[in-house]
Amino acid sequence: MPKLGVEPLRRAALVEATIGAIGEAGTLDVTVAKIARRAGMSSALAHHYFGGKEQIFLAAMRHTLTVYGAEVRGALAMAQGPEARIEAIVRASFSDSHFRREVIATWLNFYVLAQTSAQANRLLCLYQRRLRSNLRHGLRPLIGARAGPVADRLAALIDGFYLRHSLGIDQPDGAAAAEQVLRSLSLELAHGIH
Amino acid sequence: MPKLGVEPLRRAALVEATIGAIGEAGTLDVTVAKIARRAGMSSALAHHYFGGKEQIFLAAMRHTLTVYGAEVRGALAMAQGPEARIEAIVRASFSDSHFRREVIATWLNFYVLAQTSAQANRLLCLYQRRLRSNLRHGLRPLIGARAGPVADRLAALIDGFYLRHSLGIDQPDGAAAAEQVLRSLSLELAHGIH
DNA sequence: AATTTTATTGATTGACTAGTCAATCAAGCT
DNA sequence: AGCTTGATTGACTAGTCAATCAATAAAATT
Numbered sequence: 001m002p003k004l005g006v007e008p009l010r011r012a013a014l015v016e017a018t019i020g021a022i023g024e025a026g027t028l029d030v031t032v033a034k035i036a037r038r039a040g041m042s043s044a045l046a047h048h049y050f051g052g053k054e055q056i057f058l059a060a061m062r063h064t065l066t067v068y069g070a071e072v073r074g075a076l077a078m079a080q081g082p083e084a085r086i087e088a089i090v091r092a093s094f095s096d097s098h099f100r101r102e103v104i105a106t107w108l109n110f111y112v113l114a115q116t117s118a119q120a121n122r123l124l125c126l127y128q129r130r131l132r133s134n135l136r137h138g139l140r141p142l143i144g145a146r147a148g149p150v151a152d153r154l155a156a157l158i159d160g161f162y163l164r165h166s167l168g169i170d171q172p173d174g175a176a177a178a179e180q181v182l183r184s185l186s187l188e189l190a191h192g193i194h
Numbered sequence: 195m196p197k198l199g200v201e202p203l204r205r206a207a208l209v210e211a212t213i214g215a216i217g218e219a220g221t222l223d224v225t226v227a228k229i230a231r232r233a234g235m236s237s238a239l240a241h242h243y244f245g246g247k248e249q250i251f252l253a254a255m256r257h258t259l260t261v262y263g264a265e266v267r268g269a270l271a272m273a274q275g276p277e278a279r280i281e282a283i284v285r286a287s288f289s290d291s292h293f294r295r296e297v298i299a300t301w302l303n304f305y306v307l308a309q310t311s312a313q314a315n316r317l318l319c320l321y322q323r324r325l326r327s328n329l330r331h332g333l334r335p336l337i338g339a340r341a342g343p344v345a346d347r348l349a350a351l352i353d354g355f356y357l358r359h360s361l362g363i364d365q366p367d368g369a370a371a372a373e374q375v376l377r378s379l380s381l382e383l384a385h386g387i388h
Numbered sequence: 389a390a391t392t393t394t395a396t397t398g399a400t401t402g403a404c405t406a407g408t409c410a411a412t413c414a415a416g417c418t
Numbered sequence: 419a420g421c422t423t424g425a426t427t428g429a430c431t432a433g434t435c436a437a438t439c440a441a442t443a444a445a446a447t448t
Contacts, residue, residue, distance in 0.1 A: 006395075007395090025310070026309025026310045027306050027309060028307075032435075032437085041396080041397090042396070043435090044396075044438080047436080047437060047438080048395080052436075052437075053437090105309060108305060109306070112302060113222075114361055115221060115360070116219070116220045116221075121362075125361055128358065152374060153377070155358070156351055156358055157354055158354070159354040159357045160350030160354030161350045163354065163356075163357050164350055166305055167305070167315060167318055169319055180343065180346060191384070200424090201424085226407085227404095235427090237407090238427060239426060241406080245407095246407075247407090
C-alpha cells in the first residue's frame with residue numbers, strides 16, 4: 001500500500017477534512033482523530049505530517065487565505081478601472097466558493113485560534129491589512145484622502161456580514177451580501193472627494 | 195462561614211469570572227476549575243449553582259446581553275428625535291464599558307458557542323434581531339422603506355468593528371469606531387428617502 | 389540481497405477535565 | 419438541644435484527547 005510521495009496528498013486531505021469538520025461540529029470537539037478519520041487515515045499519521053493539532057489548524061487557515069487571495073487576485077486582473085477593482089474584491093469576498101457555512105465557520109474558528117496562537121493572529125492581521133490595502137488602492141483615485149477610513153468601513157462591513165451568517169439562521173446568500181456592501185460603496189462614492 | 199442567601203452573589207461572581215477568564219485565556223482552555231478559582235470557590239460549587247459548564251457560559255452571555263440592552267435602553271430614553279436615537283444605539287454599542295478586550299473576546303466566544311448550543315444561538319439571534327429592529331425603527335421616519343437594508347448594513351458594520359478588534363492589534367477605541375459607524379449613517383441619511 | 393527510507397497504524401501514555409458525591413460546617417428554626 | 423437546610427469542599431470517577439512509540443510494510447537505493 002504505502003506509495004511514495006503521498007505527503008502532499010495527505011496534507012491536502014487533512015486540510016480539507018479540517019475545514020469540513022469545523023463546519024460540521026462548529027469548532028468545539030473538533031479532534032485530531034475526527035479530522036484524520038475524515039481524511040481516511042489514523043490520527044498518528046496526522047501528527048506525523050503536521051506535528052500537532054495547532055499546525056493542522058494553521059495549515060487549514062493558510063489554505064483558506066491562499067485560496068481567497070488567489071480568487072481576489074484573479075478578479076482584480078480582469079477588472080477595468082478603480083471602481084471595477086473594488087467591486088471585484090467585494091464580489092470575490094462573497095463568492096459562492098467561500099461564502100458557505102463550512103468556510104464561514106472556519107473563519108470564525110480562526111479568529112478564536114488567533115486569541116491564543118501568535119501565528120494565527122499574525123495571519124489574520126495580514127489578511128485584514130491586505131484587504132484594507134486593496135480597497136484603499138482602489139478607492140484612492142476615486143475619493144483621495146477619504147480612501148483610508150472608507151476602506152476601513154467597507155472591510156468591517158464585509159467581516160460583519162460573515163459574522164452575522166456564522167449563526168446560520170438564513171442560508172448564506174453571497175450575492176445579496178455583496179450587493180449590500182456595494183450599495184454602501186456607491187453611497188461613499190456619490191459623496192465625492194472633499 | 196456559610197452565610198445564608200449568598201447564591202446570587204456567587205452566581206454573579208462566577209459570571210464575572212467567566213468573562214474575565216475568557217478575556218485572559220481567549221476561550222480555549224477556559225475550564226470550570228479556572229473560573230471557579232477566579233471567583234474564589236471550588237469547582238464543585240460552580241457546578242452546584244449552575245449545573246454545568248454550558249450553563250455558566252450561557253449565564254455570562256445573558257448577563258452581557260442584559261447589561262448591553264440596559265445601556266441601549268437608557269441611552270434611548272434620553273434621545274430626542276429619530277436621528278438621536280440611532281446615534282444613542284451606536285454610541286451605546288461602543289461604550290467604554292463594553293468595547294473592551296475582555297468583553298469583545300467574550301462576544302466572540304458566544305458566537306463560537308452558538309455553533310453548538312441551540313440556546314446560545316437563540317440568544318445571539320435575539321440580540322441581532324433587537325439591534326436591527328431598534329435601528330430600523332429609528333431610521334423609518336428618516337428614510338422610509340430604505341430603513342430595512344440600511345439597518346442591516348449598520349448592524350453588520352457594528353459587528354464588523356467588534357470582530358476586527360478581537361485580534362487585539364490596536365487597543366479598542368470605542369469613540370473612533372462609533373464615529374466610523376455614524377459617518378456611514380450620515381451618508382445614508384444624506385441620500386434621502388427615494 | 390541488503391539496506392535505507394517513507395508510509396502507516398494499533399496500542400499506549402500522560403495529562404486534563406466535567407461532573408458526582410459523601411461528608412463537613414454553620415446558621416436558622418422548633 | 420435537636421433538626422433542617424443551605425453552603426462548601428476534597429476526593430473520586432469516568433471519559434477524552436493530544437501526542438508518542440514501537441512495529442510493520444512497501445517502495446527506493448545500494
